[in-house]
Amino acid sequence: MRWSQTFIPTMKEVPADAEVPSHQLMLRAGLIRQVMAGAYTYLPLGWRAIRKAEAIVREEMDAAGAIELFMPALQPIDLFERTGRREAFGNVLIQFDVKRGDRKVPLCLGPTHEEVVTDLMAHHISSYRQLPLTVYQIQTKFRNEERPRFGVLRTSEFLMKDAYSFSTNLDQLDEVYQQMYRAYCRIFSRCGLEYLPVEAESGPIGGDASHEFMIPADNGEDRIVHCSGCGYAANLERAETGRAAPSISAGDQDGLKPLTSLDTPDVTSIEQVSKLLKCKPRKMVKTLIYQADDKVVAVLVRGDHDANEGKVRRELAAESVELADESTIEKVTGAPVGFAGPVGLDLDIIADHDVVEIENAVTGANEADKHYVGVNISRDYSVMRTADLRDAVDGDSCPKCDARMDFVHGIEVGHVFKLGTKYTDALDATFDDENEQRRSIIMGCYGIGVNRIVAGLAETRHDENGLIWPLSVAPYDVLVIPLNVTDEKVMKTAEKLYAGLQESGVECLFDDRSARPGVKFKDADLIGIPLRVVIGGKGLKDGVAEVKWRTDADPTLVPIDSTVSTVVTMLNERREEESSSIPA
């Protein structure tokens, strides 16, 4: 492709409103342009990269036995009402009516396609003989982002590969889950991404049934807890801690202050109480009243910690756990919201390990406008047991190897999830098993953000001069630069080289612009095509081309006549190198 005939509007300046490197570089290198907040046009270079990533995703999904189809973005809202996701998505779900004759038809734009695909299978699967089946599509998703940001990392419209598996039993589900997991590792490796599969919160089907694929990146919006000792990695929602259970028997009673009730009018938050009573949050006990299935339970965590609902749910072996509503809290504590405490509370109480270590704690007094100080376990209250019930914090020990864990930021590019029967129950997708018993189909879902693959590469593979593409996703393999397009000999040599490379199947961009060499070199670094071939100047006089990888400091001089074959060899070697790290 000749630069003059395509459309690569590079920019010298860093755009003022672009906060992160990927956004800045994708704008500057002419990969994307914003149409409005949350919606971007992919310009030719950007689109070529997307299409290469898309092709890799498709190849690996096909190889993993998933079958491609294509579902519409327009969806009837009633399917989302049947699964409860209309409410769950809230403002994120783009909903509207269209007028057809006198009727208003309520529609939405698919944020994903669990509903549509499950409804399809509900109509067509009737026997265990038709299963297992995994289908996928590469299709545009719509989600209203309250705050679109970071360029194409967080938009209201994005290209997603979404796959859905349908199985008769958990073994079948396990098998496809592992297949998808392996396919994802291959996809992200082939795309040249450093990635980390992290354990993620899963549904009631349990087990390590959900993994997110994260690209570690300083500007990532997700937080990952990672143990460099043993490799354990989980997202914040899921991460366990390696803390040992403390003793909850009465310890040394010396130095314990007396239990005292203090007036704390209208002071309900940890922050307010901490300020009023001049105590640190870590000396306070937060008392949370949960509705766990049909039971009400109190959960204690330290004032500076966040309770983790997944851990609470698992500890209580409950199907669903949510904070109790106001009237329930008032009923069980006898006080308005904000004054709950464990002293005298007539509920099952479980506490995070760290809670019982607090001496002379501050808690609510189960009375309006009152808090206790000098609260101590055993003497003043007791708990059924302690457990790991809070989000991990910096410095926590690893649950697997006891080393200290780090927090890293990450960009989520993929997610594999054992859904179980959530959607098939709601939408009546059943099958008859070997014994002619009607049962719900068991589902898994598997998503990849195709745009995020490209944005993730831009975010993590660049230097101060611009992008650094892997060959596998690069818009072009080679950039040929004639130094002076008005010099007949330069152009004749460059044109011949360009033609020769194309004949050899090399994807080649030819910078035929009438611009100064400095401008061309700057743009070359900015758009980051892996291999650069320069024709002209002293080199041409000596009969050589200057061949340089984007990351090399200096070019290699290659005789003009053998440049095509040398470039082809170099590309093949690089491709082999890139492939060597791809898992089986």
Place this chain on the structure above:
Amino acid sequence: MRWSQTFIPTMKEVPADAEVPSHQLMLRAGLIRQVMAGAYTYLPLGWRAIRKAEAIVREEMDAAGAIELFMPALQPIDLFERTGRREAFGNVLIQFDVKRGDRKVPLCLGPTHEEVVTDLMAHHISSYRQLPLTVYQIQTKFRNEERPRFGVLRTSEFLMKDAYSFSTNLDQLDEVYQQMYRAYCRIFSRCGLEYLPVEAESGPIGGDASHEFMIPADNGEDRIVHCSGCGYAANLERAETGRAAPSISAGDQDGLKPLTSLDTPDVTSIEQVSKLLKCKPRKMVKTLIYQADDKVVAVLVRGDHDANEGKVRRELAAESVELADESTIEKVTGAPVGFAGPVGLDLDIIADHDVVEIENAVTGANEADKHYVGVNISRDYSVMRTADLRDAVDGDSCPKCDARMDFVHGIEVGHVFKLGTKYTDALDATFDDENEQRRSIIMGCYGIGVNRIVAGLAETRHDENGLIWPLSVAPYDVLVIPLNVTDEKVMKTAEKLYAGLQESGVECLFDDRSARPGVKFKDADLIGIPLRVVIGGKGLKDGVAEVKWRTDADPTLVPIDSTVSTVVTMLNERREEESSSIPA
């Protein structure tokens, strides 16, 4: 691909609500399933056909020098206000607000992308040196269809290739228009479609500046006027007629009835007047009052004819022509709407050729509740001139060769259009020319309905048993059918053949279902894979496979050992045959 591992839900019965063959067959062959009125899921077979058509479109657009990019479906409504298309699209444009924090953001889903692409170029094109440029995308469009019908022929969401050209002058525009026209001919030929490029109405830029590509089909919603004598073809809006201009001087006055005014209270339409006065519409003169730019003009057509606004506009050399509003009509005729007539009318009057041939015509009397009978040209009224001002009707003569023209129905699959500066004027997309004069960029737009390629094939290439794919768009090249999957020898032979074909690069579907041969043969005809290879029965005993094109009555017997090579040869020959009709 093994049939048992993909998802091909064929149906025996013709679905009750499917009116046309393509809709019936695409449902029955398991290509599509409806999600709701106007939105379909493409199942694996249907999606493979779409992807093949898409690849052909992409190859030809690339070869024609168009550059691929990708624009979002979500678009800000204000761009459509600037071009006036918010009003013009009306109910077809899908509009809604999304909530972002406290703000409501008004958006729409792109019905096409003239606005977005022109705005992009407005920001990036500044000099004639950057032009010409043609960009395209293959992207999902959204248009609210009041009455979605005919399966995927008319839906609210569809895959479109839309291209936009940007030029400095009409010569550049002509050149890209011809390039696109040729690319379209190649695309539809390669896809195996019989197609007809027909002249279509164009904007004020004039000339033969718009062509629609139609598939002649009985159930097509468009009407094409076609001369089998010389090949002239145009859509109804555009079609000229070969009628000669009649004399408008006073002829034989014998037999003319006197001009007489009759009471016709509340009777304003041709139909009502015809009924009341017992005269045929062909004996009546319809008097239409038009606003042509800033002038008011009367246009006469016969009562049974429809005025053609494009012809009126060109005849008057006007930029815009529309029916005058009520108050203008009352002012110039002195009567309410419905009683206009040429007698005594103080306006420029032009008439369709056929009008002046009517003796003793019936017309409005320019007075409330009055019509004239016995109206005759020259004696009672005169016209400035006659011209071809009406839609063509059955039996009209060809404008090029004077033969009689036919009406045929067609499905529109493509459209090329010289837009001129409509959008660039509205959105300030300008360039500096060689003399540093600021001028509007000249645009063209070029659309192809990718879904309609596949639906058009289904509509026109089938027999009573099912679909008949061309190799170029067929979901698979070959269908291998083992007659009895429980017979070890049959399966061993079939599996070996299946593997051999795949190794040879043949796209192969393998019907490994445990089903009766009759079921498999019926499904084979229904899904219409071009080449069928049957293994088993007597053939296998004789050491042969039965190889048969979908359209052949009887199979050819091919020795098992040479079946792979024979199939490869047959496919190559068929591909060559299909290619032979592709225009350069």
